[in-house]
Amino acid sequence: MSASVEQAIEQVAEAIARVENEIEEINEILKNPTISDVDKAYYRQKEDRYLQEKSQLRQEKDRYLQKELLLIERTPMPSIPENQSVNTPFLENIQKDITVIKESVSKPDRATPQKSAASFGAEELSRLEKTENVHDPDENGKGDAVLTTEQSGSLLQLETEHQVVAFLTPFLSAVFQCNGSSNRVLVNSEEYKWLKTSNDEKSTYSQKPDMFICHKSLYQKRDPFAATGDSKLHQMRRSTDIFGQLSHWHLRRFLSVVLEAKKDISNSAFGQTINYAAHLSFEESGPIMVRLVLFDRESFWLVETLRGRASSVRKCRWVDGGSKSRLEKFMLEDPLIKVLDKACFELGLVPEENGYLGSGAFGLVFKVCDQNGVAFALKIVPDVDDNVAELQKQLSITNEAKRKCPHLIVGAEEDSFRKFESYY
Numbered sequence: 001m002s003a004s005v006e007q008a009i010e011q012v013a014e015a016i017a018r019v020e021n022e023i024e025e026i027n028e029i030l031k032n033p034t035i036s037d038v039d040k041a042y043y044r045q046k047e048d049r050y051l052q053e054k055s056q057l058r059q060e061k062d063r064y065l066q067k068e069l070l071l072i073e074r075t076p077m078p079s080i081p082e083n084q085s086v087n088t089p090f091l092e093n094i095q096k097d098i099t100v101i102k103e104s105v106s107k108p109d110r111a112t113p114q115k116s117a118a119s120f121g122a123e124e125l126s127r128l129e130k131t132e133n134v135h136d137p138d139e140n141g142k143g144d145a146v147l148t149t150e151q152s153g154s155l156l157q158l159e160t161e162h163q164v165v166a167f168l169t170p171f172l173s174a175v176f177q178c179n180g181s182s183n184r185v186l187v188n189s190e191e192y193k194w195l196k197t198s199n200d201e202k203s204t205y206s207q208k209p210d211m212f213i214c215h216k217s218l219y220q221k222r223d224p225f226a227a228t229g230d231s232k233l234h235q236m237r238r239s240t241d242i243f244g245q246l247s248h249w250h251l252r253r254f255l256s257v258v259l260e261a262k263k264d265i266s267n268s269a270f271g272q273t274i275n276y277a278a279h280l281s282f283e284e285s286g287p288i289m290v291r292l293v294l295f296d297r298e299s300f301w302l303v304e305t306l307r308g309r310a311s312s313v314r315k316c317r318w319v320d321g322g323s324k325s326r327l328e329k330f331m332l333e334d335p336l337i338k339v340l341d342k343a344c345f346e347l348g349l350v351p352e353e354n355g356y357l358g359s360g361a362f363g364l365v366f367k368v369c370d371q372n373g374v375a376f377a378l379k380i381v382p383d384v385d386d387n388v389a390e391l392q393k394q395l396s397i398t399n400e401a402k403r404k405c406p407h408l409i410v411g412a413e414e415d416s417f418r419k420f421e422s423y424y
């Protein structure tokens with residue numbers, strides 16, 4: 001590869017870092033509550049200029065990266081002399097890896113596999129074992145465990161899957177910080193169907209994973225399902241436990257994690273879990289990556305999937321040292337949802353439960369409230385293509401319309417337009 005291209009990439013990366021520093025410093029200044037409106041406007045303009053510069057630098061970096069790729073592709077492979085033996089197992093392994101990557105990124109024709117969950121689960125597990133993508137529990141792990149030995153003893157004695165879910169709910173809520181300290185919720189959907197198994201628009205929702213974690217704006221609350229005939233389950237539930245379903249199918253790409261409970265994990269349970277991922281990832285609007293936690297009375301499996309195919313499984317016992325942070329770090333947080341939270345925080349707004357209002361051509365709209373309980377529609381737009389410019393245009397059109405007919409247009413809030421770098 002040409003050293004000059006490599007050097008150029010480094011220089012652009014340094015320039016991006018410099019600009020990012022400047023932006024950070026401006027953000028610090030803007031956080032100062034005593035800053036005057038004039039200064040605020042001045043620093044915002046300055047920030048805009050840096051953001052533009054950053055975007056140009058990024059484009060430049062992309063161009064160099066493409067050039068780098070071209071140069072690599074055009075570099076002839078060193079030829080192997082005929083009398084020298086080729087490391088065949090090494091080449092075979094590379095070939096296997098390429099096949100796994102190709103399979104992972106290619107989309108299957110249909111979401112529902114033809115095989116039973118048990119044989120599908122067994123096949124997938126053996127494929128992952130062969131490619132060394134199944135990681136066994138680490139007995140010598142360091143750090144906090146999710147459960148103490150005593151708690152684990154109580155869990156092992158439970159008799160139904162519902163009870164396993166109820167028992168673990170407060171522990172999972174604490175690990176994933178779904179206990180009021182964030183806008184994240186752990187939703188029990190054991191009895192509410194929300195997962196589609198077909199790409200047919202008219203198809204009904206037919207599967208019900210036991211739990212999922214998402215931003216509170218994205219789920220619809222339901223009453224707890226009746227615990228008829230299971231007085232123990234009834235006693236185990238807390239008033240804070242949340243029951244419900246994902247409010248819209250196309251919000252599935254913002255799920256942080258999907259959880260499935262069993263009394264005892266089996267091949268069939270594993271097959272069922274990966275099937276959820278296949279259905280979630282199906283179609284363009286589905287997420288590329290889905291993370292699932294399959295758990296039972298003794299352990300949990302952290303299952304990573306890419307385009308609906310399992311790519312790795314990490315097994316862990318509830319009592320293993322370090323199990324708590326392993327579980328916590330497994331959760332995905334969509335950048336757009338992070339921006340929603342950041343926007344609410346900085347604008348002093350509170351997102352509503354089930355507050356998703358709709359999506360337009362390039363953004364998502366959420367219902368939020370200010371400190372006085374006044375409701376607003378907050379639009380979040382990812383900064384790709386010309387989305388932000390388009391949003392600015394919409395803002396000025398709304399303001400102009402409000403100026404001309406104030407009795408008809410509610411309008412946009414003053415100072416309502418903010419860019420958040422955390423999207424990247």
Ligand SMILES: Nc1ncnc2c1ncn2[C@@H]1O[C@H](COP(=O)(O)OP(=O)(O)OP(=O)(O)O)[C@@H](O)[C@H]1O
Nearest residue numbers: 357358359360361362363364365366376377378379
């Ligand atoms: N103030 C609001 N109150 C209630 N719902 C809203 C509000 N603003 C937007 N929505 C909902 O969010 C959806 C998306 O709104 P958005 O402004 O992003 O797009 P749009 O105007 O429908 O289409 P386009 O992206 O082409 O402009 C709307 O279709 C509507 O359902």
